[in-house]
Amino acid sequence: MSGIRTPEQELARFRSRLAVAGVVAVVCFALLAVRFFYLQVIRYDYYSTRAEDNRISLVPVVPNRGLILDRNGTVLARNYSAYTLEITPSKVADLDATIEALSKLVDIQPKDRRRLKKLMDESKSFESLPIRNRLSDEEVARFIAQRYRFPGVELKARLFRDYPMGSLGAHLVGYIGRINDRDLERIEENDDSANYRGTDHMGKAGLEKSYERELHGTTGFEEVEVDSGGRAVRGLRRTNATPGNNLILTVDLKLQEVVEKAFGNRRGALVAIEPGTGGILALVSVPTFDPNLFVDGIGAQDWDELNNSPDHPLVNRALNGAYPPGSTFKPFLALAALMSGKRTPGQAIADPGFYDFGGHHFRDDKPGGHGMVDMYRSIVQSCDTYYYRLANDMGIDLIASIMGQFGFGSRTGIDIEGESTGVLPSPEWKRKRFKRPEQQKWFGGETISIGIGQGYNAYTPLQLAHATATLAAGGVMYKPHLVKYIESAKDGSRRAIEPEPVKTIPIKPEHLETIRRAMVGVNKEGTGARAFAGAPYLAAGKTGTAQVFSLKGGKYSAKINERLRDHALFIAFAPADKPTIALAVLVENGGFGAQSAAPIARAVMDYYLLGKLPAGMAAEDPAAEGSTGDSGGD
């Protein structure tokens, strides 16, 4: 190139370079054309699908959750629509400043902030979380006017769950709460992920949890065209959601209320069952709590209060609490004795007021004893000595085998979760329960206290009521259940939950009659007579007192710590000849069963059989009078 060339040479070289440039340009454009051909022809299907995917978004249409109603149509759980203000933390640059600015427009309490913090810890940052629920119309208007200032904050119309009865029946209804990671895992395991797109709450306890599948409904979908920001531009197609089914309960809420009122501020549980069906009429655990607190994530303060209370309001005592049955165990043991031939009704013992076994002195309640005691008197007067001896005669294996038939020590299979098994003591149980060999051995003396419902005996109030109902139904055991009908919210058609007989315990009618007569005697002339004085119906019952703390021969006094006092129990069914209700009551630290538990049973019977409300309630709620008439006739 160096050296001088002629202009002709220069021009020739320039023109050849122009040609090179032209060729390069054509080659480059050909390269582009190949690329276009590849994208637009060869991979056309792929990219047009991608474009459609971009364009179309499936928006879930959340179904309305089913309602929960009692047997008379009183609503226990419902939905209402309201506006909620939601924040997506990942889209907000300065969360505190945003909340501060929002608080100028809508009322945001410290507890709202705390709840948001708690929710943020539990969820991912791209989820939208409520900062304020149930905005007033005025607050909605104020926010809308200023919404441009708040990217990442959205106003959403949402259905809220509401429990209009508040704490009444809270343990059986349960509550819903925000879906957390554990719930999500379960949803995925059940292959329900698609159905839960868009749902952010699900049942966490009680019926809300166990009937989640019925209540939730089927999520619908709407195909919408969206822009790159994910905002819906227009709807294309819609599959409507199928609302969840309604639950109609066997429970009589008024009865539930009678019970809760009758407990006052005492702790305890009551389960009332319809003997011929297994339908639960009332399932009470007191103290109770307000399920509305849980719907949007319970505040830290409320949670601490409920969770740390010595009264444990969140524990469902009826299912989860296991208590020694005390003397309420006696009618069952007596029946077991008849069934196994270890006793005849007329066979009597002379009660000296104690029973000695293996050098141990087992005392009767009544100093000096009950005198000559046959089976009838043993139940009516609750004679301990009779049962000490009976237990010894029967032996622990026989007791365990027959009592097990009544459902003691096994779950009843009720349609809500959280049931304890309780303890039906036996040498086998002891071997499994304890680790050290010296603890695993069963001692004969342990059998003696089993006879009066003490010792290792521990049953849930539900098991006790269940066994009582089985007794009342002549040995036919029905699975206890809370739901009577499942009602389709779409067409109102009802699907009945049929009574499910679990088994029939072979009991001779005359044996049954002996026990029934004795239990009627309890309420006529025995330990339950005071509570059932003047009842126009025939009620069978049995009192019970379960030792919490051994007094070692001492006597009760007011000085004893309230929490160490005995639990009071009562089981009953009525009308005795054709029972429509069977129940078990437990009053924690209530002292004698006759004193504190039996009157509650009386109130239940009076209301259920006669429609009679306790003095305090009738005046409060005159409208209730009408509905009670129906249920009394059931």
Add this chain to the structure above:
Amino acid sequence: MTDFRFSFRKWLAGILSPLDGPLALIVLAILSFSTVVMVSASPDRLDTLAMNIGVAFVVMWIAARIPPQRLMSVALPLYVLGVLLLIGVALFGDVSKGARRWLNIGVARIQPSELMKIAMPLMLAWYFQSREGMLRVRDFFVAAALLLVPVGLIAKQPDLGTAILVAAAGFYVLFFAGLTWRLILPVALVGIVGVGAIVAMGDTICQPDVVWPGLRDYQKHRVCTLLDPTSDPLGKGFHIIQSTIAIGSGGVTGKGWGKGTQTHLDFLPERHTDFIFAVLTEEFGLAGALLLAVLYILLIFRGLFIAAGAPTLFSRLLAGALTLIFFTYAFVNMGMVSGILPVVGVPLPFVSYGGTALVTLCLGVGMLMSIQRHRRRVGT
């Protein structure tokens, strides 16, 4: 009295006489296509677009009337002014989006790098013209120095896209002036091998802790997202992914005018400027893309034809370089939008919205026309 009658045809012929017919028609065709696309992509910008086109045509017309000798005389002052302004930018420029590109001169904010796109080939063509007949190797080194000073200043702003375009413009002059193949081929070879190596080792060198010598983080990011757009689907890769989807989903005949879902649902970034080609191909398909490519090829061939017939070294070099600048713009833009080149801010010539770029391009076309028009009067 005979010729006092106003003749519209004569007047029009007089007005149009500075323009080169074929070039004007090609540019007009591309601009019409651009307007059609713009109606769909950004209808509210049509007023400004019309104004921009008007101004650009006036600039083109004026440039076409300026004889090449006059252009030669402004080459040096324009270049010096451009370099001074670039130095000014480096010292006092306004910072926007992390880059110092604009200079506030009181009445307006200007981007001197834009001026350099024209001033650079002018300057180098002038330089080689002044050395005509006594060209030596060292002249190429002087030319390279003249080229590298402004390119370095622009790259420092940083504005890699413009720096590449200005460097390319200068390189084209050198190329046409006879830069030896012995120098071009090894560099091209190293470039090809280098790009090949980057593509092959994309996975390793794109690790976040690997620092690329001499390149800014965002430049590394652009190359890395080109190699694997899915590595950053919501950030830098979003542009490439979405424009590729737009092009691919256009198919052979396109989705139809105004029916591009990627365009109208806001998935395409910069849809009226740098990524307008994606709009065009989504709605007009492969057919539209090839039509545009053919128009560019025609433009380039007309430019090369003009260069071939140009009478002086200056006008030859200028015409050849200007033509290849159009080619570079078109190729780089379509390449980046279709995902074979990194995203650098290069507009699609005569199609992307943007007054400055359109005026610059039409100035270049005007110069080509001037060279074509004055090919006989000048010379020996």
